Amino acid sequence: xxxIEHVSCGYDLNPIIKDISFTVKENEIxxxxxxxxxxxxxxxxxxxxxxxxxxxxxxxxxxxxxAGRREIAKKIAVMNQLTSIYFSYTVYETVKMGRYVHSxxxxxxxxxxxxxxxxxxxxxxxxxxxQKDRLITELxxxxxxxxxFARVLAQDPEIILLDEPTNHLDLKYQIELLEQIKEWxxxxxxxxxxxxxxxxxxxxxxxxxxxxNDGQIKAYDDSCDFDLTSLNDIYGIDVGDYMLHAxxxxxx
Amino acid sequence: MAGVAFLSIILGVGIGSVCITPVQxxxxxxxxxxxxxxxxxxxxxxxxxxxxxxxxxVLLAFLVGAxxxxxxxxxxxxxxxxxxxxxxxxxSSGAGLGAILVMMCGVSSGVLGVFLLPVVGLLFGLGTVFxxxxxxxxxxxxxxxxxxxxxxxxxxxxxxxxxSTLASTSQEYSQRILxxxxxxxxxxxxxxxxxxxxxxxxxIVFFMRFTLELDILTFGEEQASAMGxxxxxxxxxxxxxTAILTGTAVSFVGxxxxxxxxxxxxxxxxxxxxxxxxxxxxxxxxGSFMVIADLLARTLVSPSEIPIGSITAxxxxxxxxxxxxxxxxxxxx
Numbered sequence: 001x002x003x004i005e006h007v008s009c010g011y012d013l014n015p016i017i018k019d020i021s022f023t024v025k026e027n028e029i030x031x032x033x034x035x036x037x038x039x040x041x042x043x044x045x046x047x048x049x050x051x052x053x054x055x056x057x058x059x060x061x062x063x064x065x066x067a068g069r070r071e072i073a074k075k076i077a078v079m080n081q082l083t084s085i086y087f088s089y090t091v092y093e094t095v096k097m098g099r100y101v102h103s104x105x106x107x108x109x110x111x112x113x114x115x116x117x118x119x120x121x122x123x124x125x126x127x128x129x130x131q132k133d134r135l136i137t138e139l140x141x142x143x144x145x146x147x148x149f150a151r152v153l154a155q156d157p158e159i160i161l162l163d164e165p166t167n168h169l170d171l172k173y174q175i176e177l178l179e180q181i182k183e184w185x186x187x188x189x190x191x192x193x194x195x196x197x198x199x200x201x202x203x204x205x206x207x208x209x210x211x212x213n214d215g216q217i218k219a220y221d222d223s224c225d226f227d228l229t230s231l232n233d234i235y236g237i238d239v240g241d242y243m244l245h246a247x248x249x250x251x252x
Numbered sequence: 253m254a255g256v257a258f259l260s261i262i263l264g265v266g267i268g269s270v271c272i273t274p275v276q277x278x279x280x281x282x283x284x285x286x287x288x289x290x291x292x293x294x295x296x297x298x299x300x301x302x303x304x305x306x307x308x309x310v311l312l313a314f315l316v317g318a319x320x321x322x323x324x325x326x327x328x329x330x331x332x333x334x335x336x337x338x339x340x341x342x343x344s345s346g347a348g349l350g351a352i353l354v355m356m357c358g359v360s361s362g363v364l365g366v367f368l369l370p371v372v373g374l375l376f377g378l379g380t381v382f383x384x385x386x387x388x389x390x391x392x393x394x395x396x397x398x399x400x401x402x403x404x405x406x407x408x409x410x411x412x413x414x415x416s417t418l419a420s421t422s423q424e425y426s427q428r429i430l431x432x433x434x435x436x437x438x439x440x441x442x443x444x445x446x447x448x449x450x451x452x453x454x455x456i457v458f459f460m461r462f463t464l465e466l467d468i469l470t471f472g473e474e475q476a477s478a479m480g481x482x483x484x485x486x487x488x489x490x491x492x493x494t495a496i497l498t499g500t501a502v503s504f505v506g507x508x509x510x511x512x513x514x515x516x517x518x519x520x521x522x523x524x525x526x527x528x529x530x531x532x533x534x535x536x537x538x539g540s541f542m543v544i545a546d547l548l549a550r551t552l553v554s555p556s557e558i559p560i561g562s563i564t565a566x567x568x569x570x571x572x573x574x575x576x577x578x579x580x581x582x583x584x585x
Contacts, residue, residue: 050477073480080475086334087470087525097471100464101480155479 001025002047002059002159002191009046009053010215016042017053018215024159024208029185029192031206031223033199035234039215040195044161047193048078060158073101077157079148081167085137091147092132095119098154122153126180142173149180160185162194166201174198178205199231199239253523253536257314260540264310264547265302269554272298272306308442312504313546313560314539315448316437317511319455319501321538323494324512325519325530326459329466330490331397332473337512338377338498341401341491342408346380347373347499348507349411352418352432356425370447373503374496381495383407385488397473400491434559435506437546444504455497456535462490463527470525508561510568511538511545 002024010016016039024030032040045051049064049072057064059075077098089097096119103115123129126146136144145165152160162181166174182205185192196202202209202223209226211219211234219230231239266272280299282288290296323338330336338344350372353359359368384407388399419429459466465486468476477483502508515538516530523529545563552558 048478050474069477069482070480073478076478078475078478080478085471086332087329087520089467089470089525093467093524093526097464097468097479100468103464 002193003056004047005056005058007043007046007053007055007057009042009051011042011051016215017046019055020215020217021055022210022217022220024191024193026191027186027189028208029182029194029206030208030210031202032193032195032210032212033197033202033231034212034218038212040212041163042215043212044078044163044193044195048072048076048161050078070101073155073157075158076161077152077155077159078161078163079152079165080163081165085144088135088137090132091123091128091134091136091139091150092119094136094147095122095128095132095150095154098122098151098156101155118156119154122150125153125184126150140173142169142176145169145173145177146180149177153184157190159191159193162192162196164195164197166196166198174201181205199228199243253533253540257536257540260543261310261314264313264543265306267547267551268301268306270298270301272302277302304442308445309437309440309546310543311445312440312448313437313542315445315452316501316505316508317515317542317545318535318539319448319452319497320508320512321515321519321534321541322452322456322459322531323498324538325516325527325534326466326490326494327512328516329470329527330487330494331401332470333397333401334517335513336401337509338494339507339509339512340408341404342380342384342411343377343495343498344502344507344509345408345411345415347377347502348432349415350376350499351503351506352415352425352429355428355432356418356422367447369503370451370500374499377495377499377502378492380407380411381491385491431559432506434561435508435564436557436560437505438550438557440504448500448504451500452497452535455493456531458493459490459531460528462486463531466490466527466531467525506559506561508542508564510564511542514568515541 004023005021007020008015008018020043032043034040042051046053047057047064049057049067049069053065062071062075064072064076096115099115099119120129120132123132126149128143128146128150131139131143131147136147139147149165160181165181166177169177178201181192181194184190194206196205203226206223209219209221209223210217211230213234218234219227221227228240262274262277266274266277276294276298279288279290279294280302283290284303320338323343324336327336327338327341328334351369354369354372384404385400387403387407391399391403415429415433419426422429465476465481468479468481469486473483498512515534519530519533519537523533542560542564545567546560549558549560549563
């Protein structure tokens, strides 16, 4: 369980997140929606301890603000948007890096067999075991995101923070990746907090939805009860009408 | 790779104004180590030539090449930039400036003795890195890689300009400064090898302790931090150690570029990207490359010598352009 109380943060003197409080329980998937620049990524960075924040962020009793990076990484894994990759590691080597936080570091490793089996298990979970020897620079966007998700699984965290992980992926890969993440969360009884732009994905993927605007929570509810009209003011369009219009076109 | 390294050393000590065959080299070593008698009619001049002139020179070239190549490997990974190097970040220039100042001021130290140059080179190399990182941190508190590379380049150009100014204003030292800027292994004694060997070995062992961190850092700071690495601390330590390694090597032989750039790339091509392989292999490749480059430098226009920096640059510059174009096609998914 992660508990956020009166958290504010930003960059230099510019406050982005303003006094936010919420709780995510075990086995729960929270999706954060909001327009560009509303503070979604900033909030995720604060939760993972990558950005200093005021207020309290606690994860199963551990104070994120005072914990070391290694301690945090044992509990929280972050999956970012895809970025440039310059070095050609194999899929197996990439996923193995997720075990860093549980290792002793350097070449002085112990129990290599057990570690290897765990990495294989993570690769198998995302359906990439047969691709383990391929170079990550040769993978498609969808395969690469699956490999990076396997690396997150190898970290064996209690919570995963997703920062628009489906960006640049086609629809098939978007659905596939979100389904895999959801399956893992439910099966392993873990939390997932994700930033997504697609409202449809959010409604299908998440248990709860938080609507963020100008660094503050504008709406927070179960996904099945979420009031979609709350999106209208923020996005400046009638979201429901737009979606119905799209559905009608499908029916035709 | 170890075989290539061994072969390069044999070639390095064997080829020159007078050629010494591998059999003769073996005979000299057997004689010196196990008192095996030398063959009849053996020219004893070869012993002095091999043990006092060629061997220290070749071993020093190997150590310098290994040091520069390993420091380049670490720098590229820490800064997530395949074009980064100690040379580009100004470490080599800083260490070179320190050595030139010692040379021009005629400073000598009874206490430090042969350690004076490496100590000054190390301090100036470290100083340059600290200035670069300090300036980068002023622009950006998180010390992003881009800012470090940019400030490093600016500092490097600035120091090079100081060296050029010193060379043009001092008639007495201009020739020496110019030669120093291109590096040379001539007239190097065993004392240089004995000082550099423990430093290079200690740094390589130190970096082997950080192989996993280096692997993860190639994915960028944000991801590395989320995976449990204390970014600022890791950056300071690793860049500081590369400054020590490069600064010491440069202070003995002058500024030699490109080995730190091309060494890691060639090794990654053959042995993959994992640093537990890349670091030792970079050391062996860099060392072998430098021995062969030095061999070419002293034999191509014998009896005069081409500065070693010219040879490495002649090979390195086209390679740099190749990497530059290749990095333009890097995967942006």
